[in-house]
Amino acid sequence: MDESPAMLRHQFEDASQQRESAVLGMWVFLATEIMFFGGLFAAYTAYRYQYGAGFAAASHHLNMLLGAANTAVLLTSSLTMALAVHAAQVGKKPAHIAGLLVLTMLLGCAFLGIKAVEYHDKFVHHLVPGASFVWEGTLTRQAEMFYYLYFAMTGLHAIHMLAGVGVVLVVAILAARGRYTPQYHNPLEITGLYWHFVDIIWVFLFPLLYLIA
Amino acid sequence: MKHWMGFPMFPEQASSVAGRVDALYFFLVAVSGVFAILIFGVITVFIVKYRRRPGKMAVASGHGHMWLELVWSVVPLALTMVMFFWGAKLFFTIYTAPPGAMDVFVVGKQWMWKFQHPEGQREINELHIPVGRPIKLTMISEDVIHDLFVPAFRVKNDVLPGRYTTMWFQATRKGDYRLFCAQYCGTEHSLMTGWVHVMDPPDYQNWLGGGAEAGPMHVIGGKLFDQLGCATCHKNDNTGRGPTLVGLFGSKVTLKSGQVMQADEDYIRDCITKPNARLLPNYEPIMPTFKGIISEEGLLQLIAYIKSLTPPQAAKTGSETK
């Protein structure tokens, strides 16, 4: 594979070693992210088993429609991201690549916006765990536990989305400047991997949190 | 403590399992000692015999020594499996209280141990027990995790907030043996110690008779049952808004969710402290929670009362193994 020598960092022998290292590095990083979310999934599993009834009742107050909308938004953003990487691979114009990345970003922001609406709704209805938590009905402690995990898991996910949006913005700007060619588009490729990962996490969160019962 | 050449080496063997634990210990020490001496010895011989000398070169090991690798993998594996099975068997003995064990109830809190005998005697940091009888401790913490440890008996178990844990032992010799808290619990963790006093059965009976001001646990529990209004809903003839508690302890209960639970000490405690988590079919969820209103001792007394509503032959002894 031809290399653009300007992009080759000094520690690597050639461009393919650099690309493979970047990709492997991102996969290892994603493995750490799985373990990071894993702790919360483990806590969720333990308490869902113990508090099935309370979790089901609490989950009713989540807006399934908004959750589904968010799922659709994220899946679409993964499509646009994949298209952006493909565009670079086949040598499309910078504007084309950047446009797809901007679309991905906008969809990501849409996700965050819908999430903000949901969080606000929870706040207004006193469903934020802690001193102000109010629950009509029995099983208060169980419902509060559900919402703790809801906020912790979706919150951690949202932080990752925010970071992702930031990275996509930077990459979009660089793409617009023509930085990515079929010979060199490592940052784009690994950003894509990260984005898909964050999407997949949501694909697990949605049924676990919104679709109980 | 047992001494060797003037040095203290291991505690008294004062329980029925202590000898077995020590035997396992000596086996482990022997195996470890043999391996350690073997390794040290061989290394010493090799580093002297093969020390660097001018003109003498190292001889690289050939290939094809898989048999040796297998031998020194399989032999340790076999030894460790002996350790595993021996230890597991002993573990199940340590954790399975024999039926008919005498109950004692323990509440741990920062930084003291509160013991209560069913007959009513209460003690702080001291536990009087008769020799030769299995004793089953049902334990809970008021705050953080503690651990009750009696080295002379070779047993310990964590004491948790929010649920009961149990431990049993049978003392085999009279005497006074130290007890410790063995799970770090805050500032005065190292002061949370005390004594187990093992007595001859007649002396123990005398001691028991000498000071239960308020009466046996189940009697106090009965008074609490009335004072707190439990009797209003839980009538013995099952005509109240709540189910009767006669015959409850030790039975199997089907919850509204379909889950089947054993009505042991934990179950009863949960019913009192978080009734909405133990809803029954056919009953309204109107029982209030008594969490924070009744102390852990009070809960144990209530449980003793509820146990007394079950005829002895029908009652199981609750959770025996974990």
Add this chain to the structure above:
Amino acid sequence: MTTSEPTMPPVHYLNCDYSIRSWLLTQDHKRIALLFLVSITVFFLLGSTYAGMIRTELLTPNGNVVSHQNYNKLFTMHGLIMIFFFLIPSIPTVLGNFLIPMMIGARDLAFPRLNLASWYVYTLGGIFTITAAVAGGVDTGWTFYTPYSSIYSHTNVTTMAVGVFITGFSSIFTGLNFIVTIHKMRAPGLTWFRLPLFVWAIYATSIIMVLGTPVIAITLAMVGLERVFHIGIFDPALGGDPLLFQHLFWFYSHPAVYIMILPSMGVVSELIACFSRNRIFGYKIVAFSSVAIAVVGFLVWGHHMFVSGQSAYAGLIFSFLSFLVAIPSAIKVFNWTATLYKGSISYDAPMLYALGFIGLFTIGGVTGLFLATLGMDVHVHDTYFVVAHFHYIMVGGAIMGYMGGLHFWWPKITGRLYPEQWARLAALVIFLGFNLTFFPQFILGYLGMPRRYHTYPAEFQVLNVMSSAGASILGVGYMLPLFYLLWSLRRGPIAGPNPWGAKGLEWLTPSPPPTENFEQTPVVTEEAYAYRPEENASG
């Protein structure tokens, strides 16, 4: 050998640029290794000071040196600092960073800027920790058991938790860097089974670092949330489960102990090979053992919880697996011993440390079997027996390996030789002081002295005094290298490229090496430890 007197190369990685900027913004793995060396040494001194105060207090049964709460803070900070800020980083960030690229014939690690970030993240975590210490310390024990840590303790738990959380990312970055580097940047001809065993050990360690550390991070984050917002995921009063904390905590913290020992084992392989002039007996088995320890090490965490209220059946499984994980370590000890057979053995200080490692690790390892044995662990859990066991592994094992490696590669890192007689003396003093400190603790534990006790029954005093006496000797032993190693920087004899006559790509470079390590990427044609090339050339 052409010249009789070794010389320093005129330009090397240390003198190519003296500015502060060139150090603080370096991307050279060798300089980053030295940045870490300074940092971990500072923390080692701090952690040792706490240890000294603990042993001073324990000279007498009553607490008359410090108050109860301050004693609790001492052992907490001692544990946290030694584990997270000394042992876990030590070999990987100092020797690993310096040597991995050189051992595989590369110019640097795969991600040099990530490497530098790792040091800055470590330093930031360290700042939080020092802040927590200065602001009054933490008294939860390094294990942070809830609900004490999440609700009851009035000390700087959250600050400390943040410090450990941040430092965890340093571990993750370093491990990620090593994994990618070892996979992708080996020199031509350097197949996996020609790698030095130190590289295998670091690789296995890195797997644990990247997969385990995120779990402690999220767990401590949850403890922090509980403390700050009073929402109870671990609080029984709010429906939470304190045992959930223990499971999550030990899921990382058990593999963490393998992070601490595996690199040392890798160093020992290098030292035994060089100082017996022999290839390591059973090379492939030793390599696979490292990976086996890393994998099985993730499956045994419940052996810390046999008496916690965990089910007895879970205890059975964890006990069984704990015995299995011991076997690969035993295999390594046997293989190292067999390497000495018909070797040509010299008694240089690194070899003394390696031999000391094998002896002390053996004792530490077999006492681990006591703890894995269910019926035995009930008695000795949470007593000084456990304290003795893990110090044998971590100090008698891991630190001896680190010291041995530091001495072995000192000439490569600095270009100077350390004074051999002083080094041998220090090794001996450390070995004797260590055993006097920790062997009595096995007996203390079996007698029933619980750990984390500020005051204790008078009948335990004799053994405690022996232990404290040993600690003072151990302290002297550790001070000696601090002085003579620093001395050697200016006054030590020039080392030359390969003062030990060792095999390994790092010894082909000048001492100290140039920034880019190799003029030309080497091509590898022989096995590791090819001390007898004609017998070792691979077919």
